[in-house]
Amino acid sequence: MRPVELKADTPERQLAATLVKRLNLSPPVDIFDVASRHAVIEECDWPSSCDGVALGLNSAQPKIYLKKIVNRRRMRFTLAHELGHVLLPWHVETIQCDVSKGGEVEEGQSETPNVIGVTQELQANTFASHLLVPRNFLSEIAPGYVDSPDVLARxxxxNVSASAGVMALASHLPAGYVFLVRGMPRMMRSSGTEIPFSWDGSLDSLRVGLASTSVRSGSLTHQDQYVEWFEFFQPERVGESSFDSDGRKSSEILSAVVESFNLASGADLKMASVASKIGGVLSVRRDIDDSGAIYTLLVYKFRSDARYAGLLESEDFLLYLSMKSSEISRARAGVKAGRSR
Ligand SMILES: [Zn+2]
Incomplete structure (x- = not known):
């Protein structure tokens, strides 16, 4: 299985990925077995709201205390989070762990760094997310654009809570997905997803706006939670046969499109700016190599950018994007074949 490198890897992500590989873990990860290799685990009843604590982090025998709760999925996440504290060597003991966010926290919701400048609760949550929902598993169930109900079923x-699972999934999916999980105060969207309406900040108006502007939407029960999903993309397929019948090179088509677009709209759009938009969109998703998925992503990103949206009225521009998608797909597949040789 090929590695997915969406963002620069952080130590906690690397550590989780290493454990997944070394122990050959696949979901549902037996977290009690994995954690017991590194710490003594004790389930206790205590009145505090704290879900877990890891002690003796620098000793030969660290201990993880878990609060016995009915929600086993939450306990699994807490245990993976505490294991993160045990295994990340610079983590120090804390009185209270915060696993409520269930995964990686978005920018702007920052935690106060500890004395050595590490946001260790965030790191432990990220570690837990990458251990229980391995990214190679996500690549397997969502190699590109997938149907939301299907991918949620997989x-x-x-076996993690809906909030932790959907957060991991959303961080992996290409642009164009939004999810709402009951009980979570905010939406989860895949990276690069634009919200195409002005929003007053309330959850109710968000839901109405998402439902009325998405291409498809629905709701289902996932891990005993009510989950709403919204898709903003139109799945596209590349029809290679149309390239031959057209006969022009992709650059010739783009040149004609840009010229007629500028004539019609009085704009001063350059071919180079279209090319750099394509490069920018695809550089953050080097893992996607299917031509249909590349085409879907490009159409979605051009449509949600007011500077370029008008171009999509042109059949020729769609032909150009599909040709580029096919070229890029072949180049990426070639690179991959070269690497595995
Ligand atoms: Zn913690």
Whole structure:
């Protein structure tokens, strides 16, 4: 299985990925077995709201205390989070762990760094997310654009709470997905997803706006939670046969499109700016190599950018994007074949 490198890897992500590989873990990860290799685990009843604590981090025998709760999925996440504290060597003991966010926290919701400048609760949550929902598993169930109900059904195998699972899934999916999980105060969207309406900040108006502007939407029960999903993309397919019948090179088509677009709209759009938009969109998703998925992503990103949206009225521009998608797909597949040789 090929590695997915969406963002620069952080130590906690690397550590989780290393454990997944070394122990050959696949969902549902037996977290009690994995954690017991590194710490003594004790389930206790205590009145505090704290879900877990890891002690003796620098000793030969660290201990993880878990609060006995009915929600086993939450306990699994807490245990993976505490294991993160045990295994990340610079983590120090804390009185209270915060696993409520269930995964990686978005920018702007920052935690106060500890004395050595590390946001260790965030790191432990990220570690837990990458251990229980391995990114190679996500690549397997969502190699590109997938149907939300289908992928959520497959995600259930990870046996984590809906909030933790959907957060991991959303961080992996290409642009164009939004999810709402009951009980979570905010939406989860895949990276690069634009919200095409002005929003007053309330959850109710968000839901109405998402439902009325998405291409498809629905709701379902996932891990006993009510989950709403919204898709903003139109799945596209590349029709290679149309390239031959057209006969022009992709650059010739783009040149004609840009010229007629500028004539009609009085704009001063350059071919180079279209090319750099394509490069920018695809550089953050080097893992996607299917031509249909590349085409879908490009159409979605051009449509949600007011400077370029008008171009999509042109059949020729769609032909150009599909040709580029096919070229890029072949180049990426070639690179991959070269690497595995
Ligand atoms: Zn913690």
């Amino acid at each position: 995600l259930a195998q990870a």
